[in-house]
Amino acid sequence: MEIDIMRLAKLAKLSIPEDKVEEFRKKMEDIIQMVENLPDLDTQGSLVDPTNTMELRKDEVQPSFPRNEMLQNAPYTAAGCILIPKVVD
């Protein structure tokens, strides 16, 4: 299987230096090889399983998480928000 490591890097927003491309390509190939070795699951064309379904939740408000604690997960914060590098699309 041909792996376009630069395309994967682009999708994942990762920058990979030129001299590392070969190394990552090899690693990725190993990962895919490992997955290919897993036994096939018969999905019969669809992955819905009516014999194993989930219970839905009532539309009732539960307390949210305290903001100051939540923001402790972020390296930079400002004005109650997570501060991130400027994005323009």
Add this chain to the structure above:
Amino acid sequence: MNSNYEIVVGLEVHAELSTETKIFCGCKNEFGAEVNTNVCPVCMGLPGTLPVLNEQVVEYAIKMGHAMNCTINGTTKHDRKNYFYPDLPKSYQISQFDIPLCENGYLDVLVGDEVKRIGVTRIHIEEDAGKLIHDDSLGGSLADYNRCGVPLIEIVSEPDIRSADEAKAYLDTIHTTLLYLGISDAKMQEGSVRCDVNVSVRPAGSTEFGTRVEMKNVNSFSAAHRAINYEAARQIKVLEEGGEIVQETRRWDDVKGVNVLLRSKEDAQDYRYFPDPDLLTFVVSDEKIAEIKASIPELPVAKTMRYMSEYKLSRADSELLALNKNTAAFFEAVIATGKCEPKSVSNWILGDIYKVLNERKCEITDLALTPANLAEMISLIEKKTISNAAGKTVLEVILDENKDPNEIVKEKGLAQVSDTGALNAIVEKVLANNEKAVTDFKNGKTNVVGFLVGQCMKESKGKGNPAMLKDMVVAAIEKM
């Protein structure tokens, strides 16, 4: 628009559902809250958390599915749509890929006086992303995740739309339908309803589709109208100059009235959908689906058509009445009393009452006015007990007070004078004071009779019977 070409439009509409809580966690679904206060580990996508689907979201989405004549897939699942963007902390959006909750429907919309049927490919449920606030002073962007996990339905149309006007009619109909069903507050200015527009053109008469271009950042329905016309004209110009349309995504700039290239096909996102392993299959029983269907009220387009055929109202009046759920219910309640003509009821609601609603920026249900009082007032006019002018006086009172119109007529002495003796005295006085008008009438300017009757009405303080006064004025002048 160049008539050698036909425009083909498909629309993807996202609408936020007005549930109490988010789609997969118990955080409040609320617009305008203090930043990052309605967040929890689930909607922030922290490792080790598990989403649990909100049953109200499923019910609301099925409602919309029924309103758009869809098949409901009672057994379905969720899929992950993967993309990196900082408004999406999980780096994937929980959506639905190959088995949408609703599919293969249609929506009938009114374009001019024609009914146009627009196919609905699918309606699926998914979660909204957060909001980025760009702030140059901080040298970065601020992420507010309150909107992460707010429930959305995405409604995808077939490429059945053939003009900007049809697109506008389709979007307006979706908007009123959301409000009728009470499943979304549908506020464009708060971004509760958003749309992506796909446009292509083809030679008139061709059955093959041209290459389509997707437009993002279309933030209002009127912007959609402008964006479609702009993009169609741009494509036609390219083709006329011998060029080729390429598949791409463009960004609409409504202020400048132009669009610019956002990304080409080569840069198209690859969302790598796969079934979400955190969420199992979910099943909605046939009974539940039927129960939801039975709860769907008569919708605006059906109402408009019925008002036209049943009450012989004009298309424009019928639509205005049907557009607002509260106004339509009020109108129907007045008709149900059987006391007055639908046409008069429509005229009062769309005339004097609408003026008040606009001035006060409120809904008809915010007034003290009851259908029974309005019906009684109109019937008093129709029975010629009071004049139209006296009706306006009564309306002023019953708008803000629940009071029997008969009482008001008695208290204010508004009953119409039909006594010939009393009216004759008024006519004589008015004719004596308006010699010029009388002469004009004699010289063939018969339309001055309106002026003279108006003077008589004024003289009678609005109590005279205008039809009688008119006959009496004409008879009196002819006798002169």
